[in-house]
Amino acid sequence: MFPPLEDLARLLPEIVASGFACLIMLLDPFVGRRNKGWMARLALVGALGSVAAVFVQANYLGAGFYGLFLVDEFSVFLHALVFGVAALAVLGAYDYLEREGIQFGEYYALVLFAATGMGIMAGANELMTAFIGLEISSIASYILAGFRRNALKSNESAMKYFLLGSFATAFFLYGVALVYGATGTTALQSLRLTAGHAAGGAGALLVLGMGLMFVGLAFKVASAPFQLWTPDAYEGAPTPVTALFSSGPKAAAFALLARVLFTAFGAEALSDVWYWAVWISAALTMFAGNLAALVQTNVKRMLAYSSIAHAGYILVAIAARNELGLAALLFYLVTYSLVKIGAFTILAHLGEAGEKRLEIEEYAGLGWKRPATAGFLSLFLLSLLGLPLTAGFLGKLFVFDAALAAAHDAPPLYPVLSSSLVWLAILLAINSVIAAYYYLRVLVVLYFHEAAGEWQPAPMPAAVTAVVLLTAAGTIYLGLFPGLVMQFASVAATALR
Numbered sequence: 001m002f003p004p005l006e007d008l009a010r011l012l013p014e015i016v017a018s019g020f021a022c023l024i025m026l027l028d029p030f031v032g033r034r035n036k037g038w039m040a041r042l043a044l045v046g047a048l049g050s051v052a053a054v055f056v057q058a059n060y061l062g063a064g065f066y067g068l069f070l071v072d073e074f075s076v077f078l079h080a081l082v083f084g085v086a087a088l089a090v091l092g093a094y095d096y097l098e099r100e101g102i103q104f105g106e107y108y109a110l111v112l113f114a115a116t117g118m119g120i121m122a123g124a125n126e127l128m129t130a131f132i133g134l135e136i137s138s139i140a141s142y143i144l145a146g147f148r149r150n151a152l153k154s155n156e157s158a159m160k161y162f163l164l165g166s167f168a169t170a171f172f173l174y175g176v177a178l179v180y181g182a183t184g185t186t187a188l189q190s191l192r193l194t195a196g197h198a199a200g201g202a203g204a205l206l207v208l209g210m211g212l213m214f215v216g217l218a219f220k221v222a223s224a225p226f227q228l229w230t231p232d233a234y235e236g237a238p239t240p241v242t243a244l245f246s247s248g249p250k251a252a253a254f255a256l257l258a259r260v261l262f263t264a265f266g267a268e269a270l271s272d273v274w275y276w277a278v279w280i281s282a283a284l285t286m287f288a289g290n291l292a293a294l295v296q297t298n299v300k301r302m303l304a305y306s307s308i309a310h311a312g313y314i315l316v317a318i319a320a321r322n323e324l325g326l327a328a329l330l331f332y333l334v335t336y337s338l339v340k341i342g343a344f345t346i347l348a349h350l351g352e353a354g355e356k357r358l359e360i361e362e363y364a365g366l367g368w369k370r371p372a373t374a375g376f377l378s379l380f381l382l383s384l385l386g387l388p389l390t391a392g393f394l395g396k397l398f399v400f401d402a403a404l405a406a407a408h409d410a411p412p413l414y415p416v417l418s419s420s421l422v423w424l425a426i427l428l429a430i431n432s433v434i435a436a437y438y439y440l441r442v443l444v445v446l447y448f449h450e451a452a453g454e455w456q457p458a459p460m461p462a463a464v465t466a467v468v469l470l471t472a473a474g475t476i477y478l479g480l481f482p483g484l485v486m487q488f489a490s491v492a493a494t495a496l497r
Contacts, residue, residue: 003064003065004064006060006062006064007064007065007069009056009057009059009060010057010060010062010064010065010069010071010123011057011064011065011069012053012056012057013050013051013053013054013057013079013083013119014050014116014119014120015053016046016049016050016053017046017047017049017050017083017086017112017113017115017116017119018112018113018116019046020042020043020045020046020047020049020050020112021043021046021108021109021110021112021113021116022109023042023046024039024042024043024046024105024106024108024109024112025105025106025109027039027042027105028104028105028106028109031105033103036103036104036105037094037098037103039104039105039108040090040091040093040094040097040103040108042108043090043105043108043109043111043112044087044090044091046112047083047086047087047090047111047112047115048087050083050086050087050112050115050119051080051083051084051087054076054079054080054083057071057076057079058071058076061073061076063125067125067126067187067189068124068125068126068129069120069123069124069125069129070123070124070125071123072492072495073488073491073492073494073495074122074255074259074330074492074493074495074496075122075123075495076492077330077488077489077492078118078119078122078123078251078252078255078330078333079119079122079123081248081251081333081334081337082115082118082119082122082248082251082252083115083119085115085244085247085248085251085337085341086111086112086114086115086244086248088243088341088345088467088470088471089111089240089243089244089247089248089341090108090111091463091466091467092240092243092341092345092348092463092464092467093107093108093111093238093240093241093348094463095349095461095463095464096238096239096240096348096349097240099352099353100148100238100353100354102147102148102149102238107144107147110140110143110144111140111144111244113136113140114136114137114140114141114144114244114248114249115137115248116136116137117132117133117134117135117136117137117138117140117252118133118137118248118249118251118252119133119252120132120133120136121133121134121137121252121253121255121256122252122255122256124188124256124259125187125188125189126186126187126188127176127179127180127186127187127188127213127260127264128176128186130256130259130260131169131172131173131176133252133256134169134172134220134253134256135169137249137252138165138169138220141161141165141241141244141245141249142158142161142162142165143158144237144238144241144244145157145158145161145162145233145236145237145241145245146158146159146237147237147238147241148238151236151354151355153235153236154236154237154238155236156232156236157232157233157234157235157236157237158236158237160229160232160233160236161229161233161237164219164228164229165219165220165229167219168215168216168219168220168226169216170216171212171213171215171216171219172212172213172215172216172217173216174209174212175208175209175210175211175212175213175214175215175216176209176213177209178205178206178208178209178212179191179205179206179209179210179213179264180209181205181209182203182205182206182209183206188259188260188263188264189263191263191264191265192263192264192265192266206270207270207273210265210270210273210274211277213260214257214274214277217253217256217257217260218281220249220250220253221250221253221254221257221311221314221315222250222285222307222308222311223281223282223284223285223308223311223312223315224281224284224285224288224289224308224312225281225284225288227285227288227289227308227311230304230305230307230308231292231301231304231305233245233304234246234300234301234303234304234307235298235300235301235304238348238355239300239344239345239347239348239351239355240344240345240348242300242304242344243340243341243343243344243345243348244341246303246304246307246337246340246341246344247336247337247340247341248337250307250311250333250336251333251337254314254318254329254333255333257318258318258326258329258496259496261274261278261318262321262326262496263496266496271321275319275321278315278318278319279319279420279424281312281315282312282313282315282316282318282319282424282427283312283424283427284312285308285309285311285312285315286309286312286313286427286428286431287312287427287431288308288309288312289305289306289307289308289309289310289311289312290305290306290309290431290434290435290438291434292305292308293305293306293309293435293438294434294437294438296360296438297359297360297361298358298359298360299347299358299359299360299363299442300344300347300351300355300358302360302438302442303340303343303344303347306384306435306438306439307340309431309435310332310336310384312428312431313332313395313396313399313428313431314329314332314333314336314399316399316400316402316403316424316425316428317329317332317398317399317402317403319403319406319421319424320399320402320403320405320406320421321406322402322405322406323490323493323494324398324401324402324405324406324490324493325399325402325403325406326489326492326493326496327398327402327486327489327490327492327493328395328398328399328401328402328489329399329493330489330492330493331394331395331398331478331482331485331486331489332395332396332398332399334391334474334478334485334489335383335391335392335394335395335475335478336392336395338391338471338474338475338478339380339383339384339391339392339471339475340380341467341471342376342379342380342467342468342471342472342475343377343380343381343384345464345467345468345471346373346376346377346380346460346464346468348464349373349457349458349460349461349464350363350366350373350457352457357455360441360442360445361445361449362455363442363445363446364445364446364449364450364451365446365449365450365451366445366446366451366457367446367447368447368451369451369456369457370457370459372460373457373460374446374447376468376472377442377446378443378446379472379475379476380471380472380475381439381442381443382439382443383475383479384435384439385432385435385436385439385440386432386435388479389476389479389480390475390476390479391474391475391476391477391478391479391482392475392479393479394478394479394482396428396432398486399428400425400428400429403421403422403424403425403428404421404422404425406421407419407421407422407425
């Protein structure tokens with residue numbers, strides 16, 4: 001039976017993205033080597049078309065496909081983010097792929113397929129639907145990680161990502177099976193109604209299933225102690241792919257984690273269980289990422305550890321368990337995605353052929369050789385640090401505020417809950433200070449170290465410049481005028497409560 005038109009409208013962004021991906025795969029064998037750039041243009045049209053389709057999707061709020069897929073304000077917000085990230089990832093990769101001699105249409109098709117999976121994750125209203133979206137995104141990501149086939153690091157990156165990702169998927173799927181065994185359903189809304197009443201053996205089975213699902217999703221968001229794959233995968237993958245990994249898939253995984261925890265396991269008894277798992281993971285993740293980043297000499301690897309630390313900051317927003325925390329989570333995902341895409345796009349350009357220039361000391365004097373390039377890179381690093389007037393500052397401020405507000409609103413009979421949230425906010429502040437060292441160290445190298453050798457970086461190509469300008473403008477705009485996006489995030493947060 002053909003699905004209703006309303007359901008097709010609800011899934012329109014995914015239909016557009018996957019349709020263009022299939023079209024690229026069909027056309028690519030018939031396009032000559034010199035004309036492969038047309039595949040990039042076609043992919044960009046597809047990604048932008050998917051972003052436009054989100055506005056159509058937003059007019060059809062509600063559950064579709066027999067309740068498997070849900071379009072609400074939360075889903076719409078994440079759809080706009082992941083397909084916007086896909087458009088920037090397509091645009092920023094063009095010159096890199098040309099330089100490395102890997103300009104193939106399959107790259108752009110895989111980006112669109114990955115974005116399709118991310119969109120399904122963001123709108124999943126049932127655990128098996130979430131699993132399908134997770135797998136679509138993951139399989140495309142595994143291939144993208146090894147796209148530089150002749151580079152050993154890229155092959156290593158893909159292999160580690162695939163093996164560990166497969167284990168994480170198995171944990172998630174086994175957790176889903178246990179949850180189904182305990183409750184008899186995988187629908188998120190039905191789980192909310194039945195999970196809170198599970199008792200005895202069914203209750204223990206439910207908690208075990210919830211724990212296994214958390215392990216699987218914790219791997220996807222790179223939170224401790226499941227973050228060990230991140231540095232190798234980020235360093236070995238092509239840098240534009242790293243830009244995609246650090247933004248879109250992470251945003252989709254956090255969206256799925258929030259929807260599962262707040263919608264399916266939002267009952268008070270269950271939320272007390274996962275609260276402590278999230279609290280411990282947040283604290284470990286912040287320190288694991290920042291302390292490891294302190295000793296890195298490779299800027300790409302340093303930013304990989306930085307991504308781990310930021311996953312910890314986002315977990316603080318989830319631990320707050322209030323609408324302000326959910327809104328802060330969404331706002332943080334936008335600011336973080338903009339900054340990471342901008343920073344990694346610049347690194348993809350500066351790395352040159354074979355990504356041979358990724359050591360921090362190699363950028364000595366770049367502030368005087370290429371003031372614009374160094375200036376944009378400095379802006380992104382300062383935003384990651386949380387400097388006022390940048391988007392990163394407000395992202396951390398909203399998370400910090402959410403944790404303190406939750407501590408203030410904690411029931412008087414639970415002083416441990418209140419104090420634990422205060423301590424989590426304090427740990428966030430401490431880690432922000434720790435992170436200042438390695439971010440500012442790069443700035444010192446850019447502006448206060450003498451250049452070693454005669455290396456003169458090339459000017460940024462037009463496509464790279466466009467991505468950098470868009471992400472920099474977004475970083476400054478959200479740092480000065482966060483109201484519109486935060487208002488949208490606040491409305492989206494109410495959909496999960």
